[in-house]
Amino acid sequence: MRIKTLIAGGGLAGLSCARELARANQSFLLVEKEERPGGLCRTIQSKGFTFDYTGHFLHFHKPEIKEWVLKLVGNQLKLRKRHAVIYSQGTYSEYPYQENNAGLPSGVVRENVLGYLEAALHRRFSGVNPPAAKNFKAWCLQVFGTGLSRHFMFPYNEKLWKVPLQQLTTHWMGRFVPSPRVLETIQGAFIKQASQSGYNATFLYPDQGGISVLPRAIAQGLPNLSLGVGLQKLDLSRKKAWLETGLDADYETLVSSLPLPRLAALTMGLPAALAKAARRLKATSIYNINLGIKGSQPIPYSWVYFPEKEFLFHRAGSVSSCVPTVAPKGHSSLYVEFSYGNSKPDPQALGKQAIQKLKKLKWLSSEKQVVTRVDLNLPGAYVVYDKDRDKIVAGLLDYYRKHGVYSVGRYGRWEYGSMESAMEQGIETSRKILGKN
Numbered sequence: 001m002r003i004k005t006l007i008a009g010g011g012l013a014g015l016s017c018a019r020e021l022a023r024a025n026q027s028f029l030l031v032e033k034e035e036r037p038g039g040l041c042r043t044i045q046s047k048g049f050t051f052d053y054t055g056h057f058l059h060f061h062k063p064e065i066k067e068w069v070l071k072l073v074g075n076q077l078k079l080r081k082r083h084a085v086i087y088s089q090g091t092y093s094e095y096p097y098q099e100n101n102a103g104l105p106s107g108v109v110r111e112n113v114l115g116y117l118e119a120a121l122h123r124r125f126s127g128v129n130p131p132a133a134k135n136f137k138a139w140c141l142q143v144f145g146t147g148l149s150r151h152f153m154f155p156y157n158e159k160l161w162k163v164p165l166q167q168l169t170t171h172w173m174g175r176f177v178p179s180p181r182v183l184e185t186i187q188g189a190f191i192k193q194a195s196q197s198g199y200n201a202t203f204l205y206p207d208q209g210g211i212s213v214l215p216r217a218i219a220q221g222l223p224n225l226s227l228g229v230g231l232q233k234l235d236l237s238r239k240k241a242w243l244e245t246g247l248d249a250d251y252e253t254l255v256s257s258l259p260l261p262r263l264a265a266l267t268m269g270l271p272a273a274l275a276k277a278a279r280r281l282k283a284t285s286i287y288n289i290n291l292g293i294k295g296s297q298p299i300p301y302s303w304v305y306f307p308e309k310e311f312l313f314h315r316a317g318s319v320s321s322c323v324p325t326v327a328p329k330g331h332s333s334l335y336v337e338f339s340y341g342n343s344k345p346d347p348q349a350l351g352k353q354a355i356q357k358l359k360k361l362k363w364l365s366s367e368k369q370v371v372t373r374v375d376l377n378l379p380g381a382y383v384v385y386d387k388d389r390d391k392i393v394a395g396l397l398d399y400y401r402k403h404g405v406y407s408v409g410r411y412g413r414w415e416y417g418s419m420e421s422a423m424e425q426g427i428e429t430s431r432k433i434l435g436k437n
């Protein structure tokens with residue numbers, strides 16, 4: 001079979017590229033190994049509840065991408081308000097932690113605020129430049145100070161990343177880790193203030209259908225989507241791909257949104273140094289337990305960060321707190337996220353911990369409230385930005401670019417990307433293929 005453009009992976013990046021090629025009447029074949037398109041943006045329905053692969057909330061920074069999405073999805077997306085908090089020392093503090101210390105024990109507030117001021121003064125007078133910090137741990141100490149680091153930044157990030165924080169660079173943070181602001185940090189030590197800081201204070205989300213509304217709208221009416229068909233092997237010099245169906249395809253251009261190490265493993269004749277480097281790329285995985293429960297909304301929070309060791313999960317929340325229609329009337333929903341590294345998650349043990357702690361937090365009064373439980377495993381969910389990541393990724397992307405392959409999306413670029421950036425990369429790639437860029 002001869003194909004002009006072969007697109008491997010039907011998540012947002014692959015689908016967005018296909019949508020734009022279709023608009024320009026350019027032929028393509030999209031192969032997706034799962035039976036449903038959407039990648040991480042698929043949604044599961046169970047007993048009247050709607051669950052995503054953990055909270056998936058849509059926020060835009062680029063008006064042109066927002067317009068592109070709204071044209072496809074129409075008025076299904078509604079504006080929602082985030083209510084994010086941190087649970088520590090037996091109390092809830094508004095997000096971000098560094099600007100909302102009121103209500104914490106006085107010793108903790110003192111350590112946090114004085115530590116922050118000391119760090120801020122040190123930066124001011126010593127000329128220390130935090131972006132040049134040698135690793136994430138050092139950066140936290142320079143920017144947040146000892147108290148905020150010890151009480152939140154270190155334990156939370158250790159739980160999420162599952163690697164020593166000295167091994168992480170700061171290149172992933174961007175808008176994801178808001179730096180403390182002096183006045184807000186001091187004021188927030190005395191007064192409880194609902195904060196709208198951070199990149200996702202509001203977001204868009206549909207009433208019905210969960211986040212899969214988005215990939216479904218992009219995929220609607222697209223020709224040549226081959227679902228349940230994985231890419232198996234690639235010969236870049238002959239521009240030939242083998243599919244899991246046993247068929248092979250000769251392509252002119254290949255767009256891949258497969259995880260970069262997976263793409264490397266499928267590529268025949270990849271130079272040994274690159275193949276070896278690709279195997280060193282790391283990611284942490286997420287085990288996500290979703291509960292549909294009987295009874296009224298137990299918490300007013302969209303999500304809650306848990307830095308303390310007592311809680312094995314790093315984040316938990318309730319989508320029904322901001323989107324009541326994800327649960328049937330008289331019911332609500334909860335989700336819990338456990339991060340794991342090389343170990344295999346134990347669903348029974350994690351379920352037990354989730355129920356036990358949700359009861360302790362009084363989000364759940366009895367296990368009998370649980371109407372349905374949906375466990376979702378997200379292997380390789382968060383790319384680990386260790387000191388080797390940038391160099392390895394640049395080397396691999398350069399190699400693929402020279403061989404006419406566009407590796408795109410959160411895992412194709414091996415980055416900490418959003419839904420918006422996955423769609424943007426898909427659209428941009430279609431323009432390159434069409435010769436518009």
Ligand SMILES: Cc1cc2nc3c(=O)[nH]c(=O)nc-3n(C[C@H](O)[C@H](O)[C@H](O)COP(=O)(O)OP(=O)(O)OC[C@H]3O[C@@H](n4cnc5c(N)ncnc54)[C@H](O)[C@@H]3O)c2cc1C
Binds near residue numbers: 039056058230382418
């Ligand atoms: C826990 C978590 C929470 C998140 N929350 C948010 C959020 O609130 N807001 C936000 O904007 N973003 C969020 N994101 C990021 C967002 O999910 C991603 O940026 C986006 O969905 C990535 O789309 P993609 O197409 O690049 O990748 P994917 O969705 O991973 O798509 C890649 C596709 O390739 C397919 N594939 C893999 N191997 C093969 C093969 N051999 N052959 C064929 N197909 C293959 C996969 O099945 C998959 O469908 C979150 C991510 C995670 C992990």
